[in-house]
Amino acid sequence: MTLFNPLARSLRAAAHDDAQVRDEVAVENLRRLRLGALLALPVFGGASLWMLQGALGGAAMGPWQRAVGMTHLSAMGLALLLGALAHVALHRAPTGRAGRALPVLAAVLMLLLGIALTAFYQWVTPKFTPLVLTAVGVALVFYLRPPVSTALFAVAAVAGFVTLPLTQPDPALLASGRVSVLVIPLMSLVFSVLSWRKNAVNILLSRSLAQANATLAAKQVELERLASHDGLTGLCNRGEFMRRADHELLRALRHKYSTAFILLDLDHFKRVNDHYGHPTGDAMLRHVSALLASGVRASDVVARLGGEEFVVLLPHTDLESALRCAEKLRLRVQAHPLATDAGPLSCTVSLGVVEVPPRSRADVAAAYAAIDRALYRAKSAGRNRVKAGTLDEDCGPTEPARLVA
Incomplete structure (x- = not known):
C-alpha cells in the first residue's frame, strides 16, 4: 500500500489542479483548435490535390493513393468544420460542455487520421510517419486532462494494433509495426501529460502572481491614502x-x-x-x-x-x-x-x-x-x-x- 500512496497523492493533486485551471484550459484549447484548423487547411488541401491529381488528369490510381487522397480531403473538410465550431464556441460559451468537447473530438479525429493514413501506407511502404505526426501533434497542441489523454492514446494504440494487419501482409513487418503503434501512442501520452502539467502550473503561478500584484497595489493605494488622510475618520490629516x-x-x-x-x-x-x-x-x-x-x-x-x-x-x-x-x-x-x-x-x-x-x-x-x-x-x-x-x-x-x- 505504501508504494501506491505517492501515486494516489499525485492523482489527487492533479485532479485539484485540473479543477482550478479547467476554464482557462478550455479557452486555450479552443484557440489552438481554431488556429490549428486554419493552418491545417492548406496542408490537407495540398496533400489531397497531390494524391488525386492523377485521377483529375484521367490516369489510373492505386487503391492506396485513392485512399490517402480521399482521407486528406475528408480531413480538410473536418478541419474547416471544427475550426468554425471552435470560433463560434469561443464567442458564445468557451467553458461550456460543447466548448470542452470540441478539442477532445478534434484529438480523436486526428488520431484516427494518423491510424488510417498509416494503415493505407502499409500497402506500399512500412512507414509510421502519419501516426507519429498526429499523435505528437495531439500531445503538444491540446492540453488534455491525464485521464482523457490516457483513454485516447490507449484507444489509438488498440485501434492501430487491430487495423494494421488489414493492409500489412508481411509477418515480420507486421510484428515490427505493431510494436510501433503501441510505442508511439505511449510516448505521446507522456508528452501530453507533461504538457498539461506544465500548462496547469503556469496558469496557477500566473494567477498567484496576479493576486499578489493586486494585493500589493491595494496596499500601495492604502498607504498613499493613509499618508494624506486620518486613519480613524477618513478625513484629510x-x-x-x-x-x-x-x-x-x-x-x-x-x-x-x-x-x-x-x-x-x-x-x-x-x-x-x-x-x-x-x-x-x-x-x-x-x-x-x-x-x-x-x-x-x-x-x-x-x-x-x-x-x-x-x-x-x-x-x-x-x-x-x-x-x-x-x-x-x-x-x-x-x-x-x-x-x-x-x-x-x-x-x-x-x-x-x-x-x-x-x-x-x-x-x-x-x-x-x-x-x-x-x-x-x-x-x-x-x-x-x-x-x-x-x-x-x-x-x-x-x-x-x-x-x-
Whole structure:
C-alpha cells in the first residue's frame, strides 16, 4: 500500500489542479483548435490535390493513393468544420460542455487520421510517419486532462494494433509495426501529460502572481491614502490640509476672492472617553466627521487636526457665508446624537470662523491663529456656539506652531 500512496497523492493533486485551471484550459484549447484548423487547411488541401491529381488528369490510381487522397480531403473538410465550431464556441460559451468537447473530438479525429493514413501506407511502404505526426501533434497542441489523454492514446494504440494487419501482409513487418503503434501512442501520452502539467502550473503561478500584484497595489493605494488622510475618520490629516490650504490661498490671492476657515472642537469630549470608554469616543469622532463631511460643499475641505479638533476650508466664501455654514454645522451635530447601546449620546461643538480677504497675503498659520482665538472665545462664552475672528488681531507666537507641529 505504501508504494501506491505517492501515486494516489499525485492523482489527487492533479485532479485539484485540473479543477482550478479547467476554464482557462478550455479557452486555450479552443484557440489552438481554431488556429490549428486554419493552418491545417492548406496542408490537407495540398496533400489531397497531390494524391488525386492523377485521377483529375484521367490516369489510373492505386487503391492506396485513392485512399490517402480521399482521407486528406475528408480531413480538410473536418478541419474547416471544427475550426468554425471552435470560433463560434469561443464567442458564445468557451467553458461550456460543447466548448470542452470540441478539442477532445478534434484529438480523436486526428488520431484516427494518423491510424488510417498509416494503415493505407502499409500497402506500399512500412512507414509510421502519419501516426507519429498526429499523435505528437495531439500531445503538444491540446492540453488534455491525464485521464482523457490516457483513454485516447490507449484507444489509438488498440485501434492501430487491430487495423494494421488489414493492409500489412508481411509477418515480420507486421510484428515490427505493431510494436510501433503501441510505442508511439505511449510516448505521446507522456508528452501530453507533461504538457498539461506544465500548462496547469503556469496558469496557477500566473494567477498567484496576479493576486499578489493586486494585493500589493491595494496596499500601495492604502498607504498613499493613509499618508494624506486620518486613519480613524477618513478625513484629510493635518499635513494634507496644510498642502491644500496653502494652494487655495495662493489661488485666492491670484484670482482675488475670499477664503474662509472654520475651526471646531467637540465640547466636553473628555467626559465621553471617561464615562463611555475610548471605543465610544472613537465612534463619536467618526460620527461627527461624517456629519461635517456631508454638511459642506464638494469643493470644501474637512480635516481632522488631531484629538477632537476639526478644521474646514471654504474656498470662494466670505465671512457672512462662513458664519452661516458654521451655524448649520453646529445645529447639524446637535440634532444628530450618536446611537449607542446605552441609548443616544448627544454632542455639541464650538466653532471659530475667520475670513481671509481677497487681497490678503495671510498664510495658513495666520488664519489658524485667528480661528483658534475665535474658538477659544466660543468656549469661554459657554460652548456650543460660533464666534468670528479677524486676521488683524495680535497673533501669539504659539498658535502657528500648533498647526505646523
